[in-house]
Amino acid sequence: MNPVGLLSAGGATTINSGLHHHLLLRLRARFHFLPAPSSGLRIFVNTSRAYVSLPPFLLLRTRTRMHCSNCCETLNRGRSLTLLAMSQTQDIVVRDYELLDKKKAAIREAGPSKLQIIADFDGTLTKYWVEGRRGQSSHGLLKQGNPEYDAKREELYDYYHPLEYSPTIPIEEKTKLMEEWWEKTHGLLIEGGLTLDAIKKSVTCSNIAFRDGVVKLFEFLEEKGVPILIFSAGLADIIEEVFRQKLHRSFKNIKIVSNRMAFDDNGRLVSFKGKTIHVLNKNEHALDRAVPVHDQLGDLNGLKNESNSVKKRTNVLLLGDHIGDLGMSDGLNYENRIAAGFLNDSVESSLESYNEAFDIVYLNDASMDGIFDLLSNTWNSVFRIIIILFNYFFFILLFFKNLYGEELFYATIIEKGFLHNNLTINFI
16 A cells, blocks of 8 residues: 555644655655655644545545645645545545535435446546557557558548647537547448458457456446446447457446447448447437447346336446546436546646546546445445544544643554554644
């Protein structure tokens, strides 16, 4: 686990430890606002609540103004911040933890029968980096077996992709550009003679992989009877082939809303079904095109009863890697929505906008463990009771130590599962 000291309520702290420099370096690299570590760093905390959880995470909840006594620089300017130290590869930022708690409480009270998951596919359920290389998307991995048409699609990508992320193009104009891009690409796939065999071969040779923890999350939601809607501007036939080859199984609770192909008897692409779904129009209005993964993979044991209809589920957990993915819940009459964003790259330039848009942001191509913990802890009452009791014990301990004028608390730093020297936190 990552080294994080637990701060209690009120006062200024002085951190003295052999691990001091290591701790500050890790925090500085993680949150991009701490100054270079120096001896005698003081962190002034206006108000703070320490929440201690069981493995796999430690949670520091704090509404703070942080100040370096050496450089007199106020850090994070009084903004609310939640630091959740998960595994070594996963970082989390929460915009408003009180609001997140409120939403979690509502979802917990309503139960799994009222929840649905809406998830993007590329860059959300799949990794951004795969074995040190940029992971491919469901569109990008496709090779038609015709170099001429592959090159033409690459030219379209080079032209339109920068326009997709341009901050200066109005949304109406950008929507038209995306429709134009998708229609041209689909036309090239038909004209170039794409076949089912080419799709299978493309997936086999692709650099695409699901995030770590995806199967565990899917199995947990399947057990709870929670439906998952995968919205993708890519190609449904390719996504299903990725499920088939990478996971080797189906899930009875998963449906895909994406661009679906029509093939002739020889397995050759002849058309696309329905209206084109691109990055700016994928939402609940396309539900009539949702197809269960288990049907496409030959598993007929899906969720059958009508109570699993997403229209009757008024709580939503939305997963996306672009701010535009928030539109996936448009048209759905939900009561509570937790929006979780995956910020895979360009953290420094994009964190502020992602933090404003999403309730919780997972940084640096994180695993799905954070989403699993978010849901499992929400529904695990025994777990919550343990946390509450531990917190009461924690604050009673702080009270008596403060009463007798002793050092207030010794926070143990845990790194890779090993206990290190205690980090002493003195309250002044």
